[in-house]
Amino acid sequence: MYSCNSGISAQAANETTSLAYLDVPGYSGETAANECFPACATLNGQTTGYAFWSPQYASLDSWSSIGNSAYNSGQLSLRHHSGGLSFDLNYTYSKSTDIGSNAERVSVFEGLGFSSQIINAWSPNQLRGPSDFDTTHAINANWVYELPLGKGKRFGGGMSKLADAVIGGWQISGLWRWSTGYPFSVYPFYSWPTNWDLESNAILVGKKPKTGQFIVAQAGGGTGPNVFQNPGITNSSDPNAAVNQFRDAYPGESGQRNELRGPGSFNIDMGLSKTWEINESQNLKLSWEVFNVTNSVQFDAGNIQNVNNYTDSPSSFGNFINTLFKPRVMQLGARYTF
Structure with missing residues (x-):
């Protein structure tokens, strides 16, 4: 692996602006390939997975340096620093591709924690597609602002020590993040056309369905959140329904990986603190921090446990069951420095 980066920056007064390009190709990455194939067909009355050279195995992983990837952004x-205000504002336009990866939010024991495994070891690049963690557009900002109130500040600089203990020493901070959606795949149910241990992905053959975060009618009545605008839950015979736009992979195929995109993400964290200076070497700081200030619900379509994306389950196809962020959480803190 090597990297190439270039950039320019300009500084004016208390602000710095920078523009950069980053290229990181990856070669010979460690990747697991499952060698139990061909799968599930029959040969002379026997399942081929057991009729070939490894009849004693249902799963046979082999680690090798065949992984490849590319990241460009x-x-x-x-960046600004002056008058008690410091902030960073960043925008990234990027693309990351590989033949297998895991999003940081997914452990090896949930969702597609095994999605870095190769389904067809004879043709590993069948799985090449957007990385599980790929986001095309991402914006984030962070800031710290010391309110200009109190002794020695712009407003109330000559106030008494008692008044300063109430009015001075306040600070506001925050972190804002926004990004476009993470990629995800669609799967047939109990389908091992190529590998006895790993299911192949489904293949899009119809019109690409509109994805995002929608409220749709449910099979049992009522409504619920879904990644597809028209999943086909209440009318699976609709030829335009998302569930009818895919086919199962054929023997030798790995299917399409990360062909679709889920909804984007949005989150704000903020903090408010008050500091009392006892003397030159001692101070007391109380803080109040709020995570997910807006209590926004951001659903996650990025792995198999978080969205019902099996084509053989039209009554729940595309329904969300997990979120990207936890509900609003608050915490209080105290810090004594001496």
Whole structure:
């Protein structure tokens, strides 16, 4: 693996603007390939997975340096420091592709924690597609602002020590993040056309369904959140329904990986603190921090446990069951420095 980056920056007064390009190709990455194939067909009355050279195995992983990846991005940053205000504003336009990866939010024991495994070891690049963690557009900002109130500040600089203990020493901070959606795949149910241990992905053959975060009618009545605008839950015979736009993979195929995109993400964390200076070497700081300030619900379509994306389950196809962020959480803190 090697990397190439270039950038320019300009500084004016208390602000710095930078523009950068980053190229990181990856070669010979460690990847697991499952060698139990061909799968599930019959040969002379026997399942081929047991009729070939490894009849004693249902799963046979082999680690080798066949992984490859590529990451390219353009990055724009604005940084400001003055008047008690410090902030960073960053935008990234990027693309990451590989033949297998896991999103950081997915452990090896949930969802597609095994999605870095190769389904067809004879043709590993069948799985090449957007990385599980790929986001095309991402914006984030962070800031710290010391309110200009109190002794020695712009407003109330000559106030008494008692008044300063109430009015001065306040600070506001925050972190804002926004990004486009993570990629995800669709799967047939109990389908091992190529590998006895790993199911192949489904293949899009119809019109690409509109994805995002929608409220749709449910099979049991009522409504619920779904990644597809028209999943086909209440009318699976609709030829335009998302569930009818895919076919099962054929023997030798791995299917399409990360062909679709889930909804984007949005989150704000903020903090408020008050500091009392006892003397030159001692101070007391109380803080109040809020995570997911808006209590926004951001659903996750990025792995198999978080969305019902089996084509053989039209009554729940595309329904969300997990979120990207936890509900609003608050915490209080105290810090004594001496």
